[in-house]
Amino acid sequence: MPVPSVVPLLRVRELGVTHDGERTPAPASASFDIAPGEVVLLLGPSGSGKSTLTLTLNGLLPQSVPATVTGTVEVDGLDTQTTPVAELSTRVGMVFQDPDAQLVTGTLLDEVAFGPENLRMPVAEVLARAEAALRRVGLWERRAENPDRLSGGGRQRLAIACALAMGSPLLVLDEPTANLDPAGIEDVYAALAELVAAGDRAILLVEHNLDAAVGFVDRVVVLDHAGRLAFDGSVDDVLRGHAADLHAMGVWLPVSAIAALRLRRAGFVLDPLPLTPDELHAALEAEAGPSPTVDGHPSTGSGTGASVSPAPGTRVAGPATPVAVPVTPVAELVEAPHAPLIAVRDLTLRRGRTEVLHGIDLDVPRGAFVAVVGANGAGKTSLIQALAGVVAPPKGTVHVDGLDVGRADARTLSARIGFVFQNPEHQFIAHTVFDEIAHGLRLQHLPDDEVRTRTEALLERFGLTDKAESHPFLLSGGQKRRLSVGTALVAGAPVLVLDEPTFGQDRARADELLSLLAELNAEGTTIVVVTHDMQLVTDHADRTVVLADGRVLADGPTADVFADDDLIRRAGLRPPPLRRALRGLVRHPELSRVARLADLPDGVEAPTEGAS
Numbered sequence: 312m313p314v315p316s317v318v319p320l321l322r323v324r325e326l327g328v329t330h331d332g333e334r335t336p337a338p339a340s341a342s343f344d345i346a347p348g349e350v351v352l353l354l355g356p357s358g359s360g361k362s363t364l365t366l367t368l369n370g371l372l373p374q375s376v377p378a379t380v381t382g383t384v385e386v387d388g389l390d391t392q393t394t395p396v397a398e399l400s401t402r403v404g405m406v407f408q409d410p411d412a413q414l415v416t417g418t419l420l421d422e423v424a425f426g427p428e429n430l431r432m433p434v435a436e437v438l439a440r441a442e443a444a445l446r447r448v449g450l451w452e453r454r455a456e457n458p459d460r461l462s463g464g465g466r467q468r469l470a471i472a473c474a475l476a477m478g479s480p481l482l483v484l485d486e487p488t489a490n491l492d493p494a495g496i497e498d499v500y501a502a503l504a505e506l507v508a509a510g511d512r513a514i515l516l517v518e519h520n521l522d523a524a525v526g527f528v529d530r531v532v533v534l535d536h537a538g539r540l541a542f543d544g545s546v547d548d549v550l551r552g553h554a555a556d557l558h559a560m561g562v563w564l565p566v567s568a569i570a571a572l573r574l575r576r577a578g579f580v581l582d583p584l585p586l587t588p589d590e591l592h593a594a595l596e597a598e599a600g601p602s603p604t605v606d607g608h609p610s611t612g613s614g615t616g617a618s619v620s621p622a623p624g625t626r627v628a629g630p631a632t633p634v635a636v637p638v639t640p641v642a643e644l645v646e647a648p649h650a651p652l653i654a655v656r657d658l659t660l661r662r663g664r665t666e667v668l669h670g671i672d673l674d675v676p677r678g679a680f681v682a683v684v685g686a687n688g689a690g691k692t693s694l695i696q697a698l699a700g701v702v703a704p705p706k707g708t709v710h711v712d713g714l715d716v717g718r719a720d721a722r723t724l725s726a727r728i729g730f731v732f733q734n735p736e737h738q739f740i741a742h743t744v745f746d747e748i749a750h751g752l753r754l755q756h757l758p759d760d761e762v763r764t765r766t767e768a769l770l771e772r773f774g775l776t777d778k779a780e781s782h783p784f785l786l787s788g789g790q791k792r793r794l795s796v797g798t799a800l801v802a803g804a805p806v807l808v809l810d811e812p813t814f815g816q817d818r819a820r821a822d823e824l825l826s827l828l829a830e831l832n833a834e835g836t837t838i839v840v841v842t843h844d845m846q847l848v849t850d851h852a853d854r855t856v857v858l859a860d861g862r863v864l865a866d867g868p869t870a871d872v873f874a875d876d877d878l879i880r881r882a883g884l885r886p887p888p889l890r891r892a893l894r895g896l897v898r899h900p901e902l903s904r905v906a907r908l909a910d911l912p913d914g915v916e917a918p919t920e921g922a923s
Contacts, residue, residue, distance in 0.1 A: 318346075318347050319344035319345060320345055320367065320386065320387060320480055320481055320513050321344060321345040321384075321385070321386055321481055321515070322344050322383070322384070322385040323341055323342055323343050323364075323382070323383075323384050323628075324342050324382050324383045324384075325340050325341075325342055325345070325381065325382035326338055326340070326342070326364065326367065326382040326384060326385070327339050327340055327341075327380070327381040327538075327585070328359060328363050328364070328367060328372065328373075328378050328379070328380050328381075328382070329378060329379045330376075330377075330378045331377040331378060332780075332781060332782065332785065333381075333781065333785070335777075336360075336381070336538060337358060337359060337360035337538040338359065338360030338361075338363065338364050338534055338538035338539070339360070339362060339537050339538035339539050340382070340538070340539045340540065341360075341364060341382075341532075341534060341538070341539070341540050342382075342540055343532050343540065345481070345515060346513065347480065347505075347510060347511050347512065347513050347514045348498065348507060348510040348511070348512070348513060349513045349514075349529050349530060350503075350507055350513070350514045350516065350527060350528045350529050351513070351514070351515050351516065351528065351529065351530045351532055352513060352516050352517075352518060352521075352524060352528040352530070352531045352532070352546075353365075353516065353517045353531055353532050353533075353653075354531060354532070354533045354534070354557070354562050354563070355534030355535065355538075355541075355562065355817070356534075356535070356536050356560060356561045356562060356678045356725060356817040356819065356820075357459075357561075357787055357788070357789025357790060357793075357815070357816055357817040357820050358485045358536075358787045358789065358790055359534040359535065359536060359537075359538045360536065360538040360729040360787075361469070361485075361517045361787075362408055362485050362517065362787060362788055363378075363754050364534075365405070365483050365485050365517060365788075366389055367380065367384050367392075367613075368384060368386060368391060368399075368405075368481070368515070369386075369396060369399045369400060369402075369403040369404050369405055369483070370391045370392070370393065370394060370395070370396040370399045371396060372866070373392060374392070374395075374396055375396065377608075377772070378548050386399060386402045386403055386481055387402045387480065387481075389402065389880060391824060397429075398791050399607075400426070400430075400477065400479070401430065401477070401479060401480075402479055402480060402481060403411065403479050403483060404474035404475070404477045404478075404479035404481070404482045404483065405474060405483050405485075405539050406467075406470045406471050406473075406482075406483070406484045406485060406487050407470065407485055407598075408485040408486045408489070408517075408788045408815065409734055409736070409788075410450075410463075410466040410467045410469065410470035410490075411466060411734060413470055413473065414458045414466060414469065414470065414473075416458070417457055417458075418454065418455055418456065418457060418458075418669050419445060419450055419453055419454045419455070419456055419458060419461075419469055419472075419852055420441055420445070420455065420818055422458055422469060422472075422473060423440075423441040423445055423469070423472045423473050423476045424437050424438065424440075424441040425445050425473070426473060426476055426477045427440050427441070427476055427477065427478075429853075432741060434796065435552035440476040440478065441454075441472075441476055443475075443476075444472040444473070444476040445472050447472065447475060447502040447505075448468040448469070448471055448472045448475075448498065448499065448502065449468065449495075450465070450468055450469060450472060450695055451628050453465075458556045459663075460662055460665060461688075461879045462490075462688045462692065463490035463687075463692060463733050463734075463811075464490040464491045464492060464495055464687030464688070464843075465687055466490070466689060467487065467488070467489070467490045467491055468495065468496075468499070468687075471484070471487055471499060471502075475502070475506070479512075480511065480512050480513065481512070481513050481514075481515065481786070482506070482512065482513070482514045482515070482516075483504075483515045484503075484514065484515070484516050484517065484518070485517045485788075485871055486501060486517055486518060486519065486788070486814070486815065487516070487518070488500075488518065488520050488523055489519070489520070489807070489811070489814050489815070490522075490687070490733070490811065490814075490843070491663060491688040491843065492687045492843055492883055492884065493843070493883070493884055493885040494686065494883050495686075495687055495721050496520065496523045497523070500523060500524070500527050503527065505529060510795060511776070515636060515649045516528060518857075519563045519813075519815075519816070519817070519818075520563075520608065520844075521550075521563055521564060521565045521568075522565045522567070522587075522888050523742035525546065525550065525565050525586050525587060526587065526679075528546060529545070529546070530543070530544065530546070530549075531543075531544065531545070531546055531548075531549035531550060533549060533553075533557065533560075533562065533878070535560065536560070541556075541560070541675070542557075546586075547583070550564065550565075550568065550584075550586060550721060551568075551583050551584045551586065554568050554572060554584050555572060556709075558572060558818075559624055560819075561817045561818050561819025561820065562817060562818060563817065563818045564596065564818070565586045565587065565888070566846050566887070566888035566889055566892075566908070567585050567586055567587055567588050567590060567591040567888055567889075567892050568584055568585065568586050568894065569908060570591060570889055570908060570911055571584050571585045571591055571594070572584070573622050573908065573911045573912075573913045574595075574601075574911060574912065576913050576914035577601050577911070577912035577913055577914045578600075578601025579593075579595070579598055579600075579601045580596070580598060581594050583724040585892075588888050588889075588891035589892075591600075591893075592891075592892050592893070592895075592896065593893040595892075595893075595896055595898065595899055595902065596801065596896065596897060597898075598898070598899075599898075600898075600899070601912070615883070629923070640820075642886060648812060650676075650713075650901060651674035651675055651676055651677070651679035651835070651838075652675055652676060652711065652712055652805070652837050653673070653674070653675035653698060653709070653710070653711050653712075653806065654674055654675075654709070654710045654808065655671055655672060655673040655674070655697075655698070655707070655708070655709050656672055656707055656708050656710075657670050657671070657672065657702050657706065657708070658670070658671040658673075658694075658697055658705040658706070658708075658709060659671075659704065659705065659706040659707055660690075660694075660697055660704055660705065660706075660732075661705060662693065662695050666861065667688075667690045667693045667873055668693055668694060668697070668861045669861045669862050669863075670691045670707070670862075671694065671707070671861075671862070671863060672863070673694075673856065673863060673866065675837060675839065676836075676837075676854075678832070678835055678836075678837055678856050679837055679838070679853055679897075680828070680829075680832045680837075680838045680840075680852050680853045680854070680857070681838065681839045681840070681852060681853070681854045681855070681856060682839075682840050682841075682842060682847075682848040682851075682852035682854070682855045682856070682869065683695060683839065683841045683855075683856045683858065684841075684843070684845070684848060684855060684856070684857055684858070684882070684884060685838070685857055685858035685859055685864070685882055685884070686882060686884065688860075688885030689858040689859050689860065689861065689882075690858050690861040690862075691768045691810075691841045691858055692733060692810055692841060694858065695808050695810060695841055695859075696730075697709055697716075697732075698711070698716070698728070698808055698839065699716070699724075699730035700716040700717070700721075700724045700728070701730060703717050704717060711724075711727050711728050711806060712727055712805065712806075713882075714727055716728075722754065725751070725802055725804065726802060726804060727804055727805065728804050728806040728807075728808060729799030729800060729802060729804040729806070729807045729808065730799060730808050730809075731795050731796050731799045731807075731808065731809040731810060731812060732795065732810055733810035733811050733814070733841075734796035734826060735783075735788075735791035735792050735794065735815075736783075736784065736791065738795055738798060739783040739784065739791075739794075739795075741783065742782055743779065743780050743781065743782065743783075744770070744779050744780070744781050744782075744783055744786070744794055745766060745770070745779040747783050747794060747797075747798055748766045748769055748770060748794070748798060748801055749762050749766045750762075750798070751798060751801040751802045752765055752766065752801055752802075757804070765801070766801075767779075769797050769801060770795075770797070772792040772827070773794070773796070774789075774790075774793065774820065774823075775790060775793060775794060775797070775798050778790060778873060782894070786851075787815070788814070788815030789815045789817055789820055791815065792812070792813075792814060792815045792816055793816070793820060793824065796809065796824060797814065800831075804836075805835070805836060806836070806837045806839070807828070807831065807836055807837070807838050807839070808839045808840075809828075809838075809839070809840045809841070810840075810841045811841060811842055811843070812824060812828070812840055812842065813842070813844060813847060825847070825850075825851055828840075829851065840852070845873070845884060845885060845886065845887040845888075846887040846888055846889060846908070847889070848873075849869060849873055849887045849890070849906050849907055850907045850909065851890070852869045853868065853869060854867065854868060854869060855867070855868075855869045855872040855873070857872060857882045857884075858876065858882075859881065859882050859883070864881065864882055865878055865882075866879070870906065873886060873887065873890060873906065880919075887906065889905070889906060889908060890906050890909070892912060893905055893906075
């Protein structure tokens with residue numbers, strides 16, 4: 312007797328979306344189904360149309376956001392182009408890439424209750440749903456607070472709680488963990504796993520942090536650069552079977568998979584391809600060692616950075632010759648007799664009635680690449696906003712190259728320090744991408760020809776030339792991030808401060824951005840980044856500042872900070888994935904000392920300068 316097929320909860324057929332004012336659809340042609348009980352991961356390069364696709368599922372596009380839509384999208388049998396958004400909201404719960412875009416009330420409890428209230432549910436049911444959702448994301452004890460008092464990660468949790476409270480059969484999550492610390496990510500995925508366990512709900516997930524997501528998803532759907540369906544299959548079929556294709560496409564992979572691809576080129580077999588630190592560790596322990604690589608290059612499997620040709624823009628540690636970007640060791644920077652470029656003394660900062668920074672003392676040496684890390688609510692964003700003069704410290708001082716940040720006017724400050732917000736939209740002021748970049752140059756009263764030349768060069772460098780006449784708000788999340796970095800870079804300030812610089816970026820663009828930051832750092836620009844990506848910190852930062860509860864818990868060379876497992880645990884963080892995979896290796900002890908992806912052996916010769 313044939314088994315009846317499961318009726319799809321979501322049906323997408325030949326979906327193409329062209330925003331008003333744009334010529335190219337993104338996505339261009341996407342077709343897939345999602346059945347109840349499935350968790351589907353949607354991947355694709357920046358600009359392929361992932362976020363746009365999610366907005367068609369609840370009718371916001373084209374009903375609220377003007378666009379030309381071809382093909383069909385049906386949720387629970389309802390056509391999302393013609394069914395009212397209010398009715399679709401009972402079928403589709405949304406968590407946007409930017410949580411601020413969906414928070415509207417004055418308390419956390421009111422925010423989560425807002426959706427069920429609008430469905431005219433009984434008061435007892437509304438309160439029960441709100442409490443259950445807030446408890447799931449760890450915010451019930453703060454239910455009376457204003458959402459504005461939450462950190463970026465806290466607002467992300469709140470947005471997830473709002474979607475959970477609606478009880479919709481399809482939950483759509485666009486970068487739900489982008490602003491969350493490692494503990495928060497684990498909590499969110501645990502809560503989501505409980506939701507789908509019953510089998511009557513489904514989840515569509517857009518996510519770049521695949522290290523956290525890979526154990527949670529059932530299927531993977533991939534869009535290519537043109538916004539067309541490239542792959543659709545199980546995690547094994549797509550992430551393991553097409554890992555090299557995805558890597559070439561610029562799509563994110565788990566760190567362990569990226570490491571395994573590199574080790575394969577050095578002669579390690581590693582089949583099937585590991586996707587998690589535990590899998591990579593076990594696979595390496597099971598292998599005797601590398602054999603000659605496919606292209607004939609012999610490999611000794613030394614695993615040391617000294618024998619590896621680095622990728623362009625990476626800094627080389629140890630005795631190796633600095634092939635790409637030479638960087639002064641942090642110890643030399645700290646011990647040099649010169650005054651620090653950034654000096655913070657007794658910095659205390661309040662958000663409303665809450666003191667979020669407590670007597671911070673911090674020095675940042677000239678030319679350093681510093682990462683600021685910590686759990687959600689530790690004060691990371693507040694600290695760098697104070698460094699950049701975005702908020703004025705009520706107590707204490709911040710000096711940048713001798714300038715008192717609290718007393719400087721905006722133009723003087725912008726010439727000393729460029730700031731990139733966690734949310735790119737917070738710094739856009741122009742109506743076109745071109746004018747957004749050109750604005751900073753025009754403030755310097757440069758000739759029009761020079762403004763145009765420099766703006767066009769920067770747009771090309773960031774892959775935004777074809778978006779020059781588009782409105783910044785119509786860009787994809789990754790494109791908005793690149794634009795926000797470009798606006799901060801254009802003034803040529805000696806200090807660049809970035810809050811979550813890789814948020815919304817595909818892997819290729821993130822690599823380009825980090826290589827650019829490395830180049831700027833090598834030329835003398837001091838870089839300060841806030842990030843939850845511990846592998847990014849290990850790969851790129853010379854120095855790491857760890858915050859906890861508004862205080863500096865640690866400040867030192869990155870290698871020393873991440874060698875202290877107790878410190879990382881007390882800060883509410885997790886060791887980087889590569890360190891978790893390689894530490895304690897018995898069969899290949901030389902690899903156990905490797906912490907950075909660039910220091911893994913690689914059978915491919917270093918690309919020539921200018922290669923992509």
